[in-house]
Amino acid sequence: MNAQTYSWRDLSPLIAPESVAIVGASQRGADAVLAREPRGNRVIRNLRNFGFTGRIVTVNPKYTEIMGYPCYPDVASIPEPVDCIVSAVPNRHVPDLLEAAANAGVRAAVVFAAGFGEIGGEGKVRQARLEALSKDRGFLICGPNCYGVLNVHGKAPLFASTIPPGFITGSVALISQSGGLSTTIANALMLNRHVGLSHIISCGNQSGATVEEYINYFVEDANTKVIAVFVEGFKQPERLLAVAGKAAAANKPLIILKGGRSDVSKRAAATHSGSLAGAAEVVDAAFRQGGIVAVRSINELIDSISVFSCDGFIAKYRGGRRIGVLSGSGGECTLVSDAASNVGVEVPELTEATKASLQESVADFGNMNNPLDGTGAMYDDDKIFPRLLQGLVDDANIDIVTINLEANDPRPKELKSGNRFTLAIEKAAAGSTKPISTFSSVVGGPVDPEILQPLRQAGVPIMEGAECATVTIRNLADYYDFQKARLAGGGEVPFPVAHTKLPSGVLGAEAAFALFKDFNIPVAPTVLTKTGDEAAAAADKMGYPVVLKIESAQVTHKSDVGGVALRLMNSSDVRTAFSNIQSTVTSRVPNAKIDGVIVQRMAGEGIEMILGVKRDPLFGPVVLCGLGGILVEVLKDIAVGIPPLSRRQARDMLARLRGFEILGGVRGRPAGDVTALCDAIVGISNLAASLGDQLNGVDINPLIVLPQGQGVVAVDAVVEIE
């Protein structure tokens, strides 16, 4: 992906410590009932219950022992420095405590307390001290304003929340900025999906370790295969694409639910975790470019994790988005087809071979369509269901089989139907080279462990609801396509070349066009002239027709003040137009300082686009493009890309425009030169990557896309340098 490589800190002392000190536990808390138990004591109980094998000490000036572990008056008095301290003290004591810990040779801390950056004022001051500790001394901090770190394989739960019995060990690392959602999601994964976890990180305000760093840790962690994230804001967005690239190379799906898309939710995120949210479209573009599985709701997150982490299922998946659906309900057949169509998942017709073989093996049965409606017959005759299922598994048109199964039927056991097919599905999965999944009609109700667990073990994930199931399959297919394209190459991006520092302010036309030429963006021949004779000579040299435009920092709407002359066909017309422009502009805008008159070769007829660069608060300069006129101005039909961009990414950007079809030629007009347009996008993205933060914005308007083979040409542009 991104050519940039970063050095990453080793988070082991924080996530996989061999020794910990709990600060904030007390002897009185040892017998408290669950809800009232001090967090420090709860951590000790969690460590003990989970079987932590490292050293545990506690810190409290009042005691010499807490819950059987040695207790010291302060961090400095701990005989041998621990890897990590757990801070369960009020927020006002935290900065001093962490500084003392760092001084004592401790390398990491988990901080539960809230009341930092998210509340502003003194909280911000406190957080600044933590950030300095992290940045200047490399001290690792999880939090503040969080539940902490739960390393499942390492049996190290530095975690503020009670851990339910029957915790499932597995390969999913869950990172959540929200403590509450970290446990809500984890419990739903384990109890409603039988998905096992490798870690839970509730990272709160990210004053020390960032979401990007945690992701990097899990990319390198042998116990983790799938990385799932709920995040409100990125602290190191410039590293996000780099770490996403590492995850892709390691074949570890990175699934992210990003909160804070709307204005109100940005306000909420700011007060919740003090996060800056950035523009939703820019985040979307970054996720797409990084092959990040972007999900939009908690349930989509849960079902995507469930499917991506189901080894038996994934091992059989060979790409494609053609599903074969089996249901006992004709109504669900209709609804799942609608849901599939909404997200671009295909429900193809079955092959004639399948239809014929099903008709033979399932005598006197209805139409053999996809979705395959087993009707009441599949409940009345136990032989029917396995045959129908096998028909879908064997069908050459199908990539993924999914069975409508009510694993979450709230009725008493004897009235449920879902359980009847579990064994048949297990058998089919055992013999199948094709991935098999299931989904329920209703989302909700208790998921029956007698269905869930054996199916999960057989490599058959359960999803809830046709909408979530189809979007999850779409996510899987998109991820597969991303990986395939990545491995196929063609995603090379130009290496950002260093560029000379440019002067501040708005660049003149000649300077702007010279800059474009450096990055291979074709421009209309353009010369700034001071006299009519100069203009005529320039026009003779570039060829006719030409356009004259006034050049003055004080004139923004040139044609409104008589500052433009179009379609000039010879040198005498150019001379006349030059003097007309000069006198008209001077009389209409008396205070204008006139730099001269631009002579420009008139571009041919083509499709007008806008192409530009804008600064995003998180991701820095981003590339925008759209079709000129009402599509951009009224419908805001704009595609976004994070530089540097490859040609493939440039084309993907264009294809996302609602008006993309126009580039192919509509209403009798010729198709535009999309290849040249992609090159121009690559060029401007390289310009943005090279100039970086000195670039405030670029607005090429219009960029004329000429007919195929004739290229593109930038006609007018504003470039603003910081």
Add this chain to the structure above:
Amino acid sequence: MNAQTYSWRDLSPLIAPESVAIVGASQRGADAVLAREPRGNRVIRNLRNFGFTGRIVTVNPKYTEIMGYPCYPDVASIPEPVDCIVSAVPNRHVPDLLEAAANAGVRAAVVFAAGFGEIGGEGKVRQARLEALSKDRGFLICGPNCYGVLNVHGKAPLFASTIPPGFITGSVALISQSGGLSTTIANALMLNRHVGLSHIISCGNQSGATVEEYINYFVEDANTKVIAVFVEGFKQPERLLAVAGKAAAANKPLIILKGGRSDVSKRAAATHSGSLAGAAEVVDAAFRQGGIVAVRSINELIDSISVFSCDGFIAKYRGGRRIGVLSGSGGECTLVSDAASNVGVEVPELTEATKASLQESVADFGNMNNPLDGTGAMYDDDKIFPRLLQGLVDDANIDIVTINLEANDPRPKELKSGNRFTLAIEKAAAGSTKPISTFSSVVGGPVDPEILQPLRQAGVPIMEGAECATVTIRNLADYYDFQKARLAGGGEVPFPVAHTKLPSGVLGAEAAFALFKDFNIPVAPTVLTKTGDEAAAAADKMGYPVVLKIESAQVTHKSDVGGVALRLMNSSDVRTAFSNIQSTVTSRVPNAKIDGVIVQRMAGEGIEMILGVKRDPLFGPVVLCGLGGILVEVLKDIAVGIPPLSRRQARDMLARLRGFEILGGVRGRPAGDVTALCDAIVGISNLAASLGDQLNGVDINPLIVLPQGQGVVAVDAVVEIE
């Protein structure tokens, strides 16, 4: 709404029979285990368990008694005709059975068997006999291919599926074309939402009674307050708006989940219930115009039913879409804000008064925002939650309060937090004049009856997931707005005037324009002329500039063959243009039969629209409009309306165009005369309603919308008569 009134059949013999005969039960089936029990015996068991107080007889030539009820050899032998028979016999026997029943004076039948219209061939023949019986003799039929009728208050379950114990009696009537989904949805409503039902109708192929008839029955049924429907196709779509209007007038929300939107799902619907699905956009338009609550998934259906049927909640709702959210999870605050923003639900800032009073009563607490993040503090101190909740209830900016409550936490009871707040919510609801609801973060997991039931009784509905919760609140607010607008008037539609029968084929320009004038659609002055002199005279009379266009049925693209002359300023130019057009078209299209040359006053500059009528397979002629050019051609930005339309509906149509803003004036152009445009839409909708099925299509292109106060003018049009 629709001025049309229909006569409706009385479905009482089918839905509320006082006597029933079960055909297809047997003595051998009486002891069968549940799953293998013959459907006839199951119905008898259902009737007995439910406490049916009417007469029960059975029909089977082998016995004189089944399960304690008298048995007769055939329907004709039943001593006194029953209201309704239940047909649990194979499909091939059904037509004879029903005809015999009708002959014996029976008035209705429930038919379970599949194998009718949905399988084509002989099934279609069978279904035709049932349809004839219904149509010609008024015999009422539920099904075939269904689970039948369950009248809860009447204790009459003529229903093929086992009815779970603890069935909840209530005010929701559920109509489902799918048998499987009827019970899936009903069970989820009762067990996951504690919603009670008045009826379940599984109506299958609708060969007799239609969805529209069932809705009408429930509009008139005193036990039903909310009508919920899953439907794949409408059999009497022309009656849908009429019955929706009746439901609106009776203040009974009509909530419909319509399957079969995509091409694949239409195929599925056709084979499932033999339904014709119609264009999704047309159905959407009909639902909008009828005030039908259109939902898009089973879960949205369940949550909408849950909220609309929660009397205590609805009684307090006074309109508005401003929600106040209370959560203990900052992450959920962010996500619910995103979800709200996606569906147009507002999350306003709290008033300063609320902020001040909360700050005082909840000392040392964080930011007082909406969503209100109770943080861990609300779990640590029981006094905090009620105060925060009361703050939202009392806030003048809030219409609906919704609390993020994990009522579906899958963990063991002692670890759950949701239960802690139930009592506080009940108390707040008892004292509140504002509606209070709850929603969970995750959709799924067992809903705890100890939270669900007391809250429901307190008028606090539970919804699952931020997405479903916010869309449900949006549905409620939309319904309220619809009712308010309906009562406020302004929705009057022109009464369709009878119009003379028009000749078949494509109307000439003069005839088409004359038709438009009859319906108050302004047209450019247009005269068909035969000679240059006639043309010049016509032009002199209408004033310049004028346009000349060839009139010939053989010429469709007039300008391509030299058949158009624009901007003619005087009579001599008109004469020249006339002869040029005649000679050019004659030479280019030698076989063209030329009817003459149209002279038309050139319209002023304005915004080009298209306005037309198209025939939908279900709803007949429907009105379309859109902005000319790429918006219609590339982006398919078209609004649909079902005639006849009121001015308010015409304006609503326009407001749904993505390019609507253009009518307000963009890029320096003046705003268009939207009032006149609405009148033109009303006019064409009245034209469509009046001409009805003799109209194949109308395409006015362009209709020029002149600047405000200057009206609109139809410039070119094709009208096709059947």
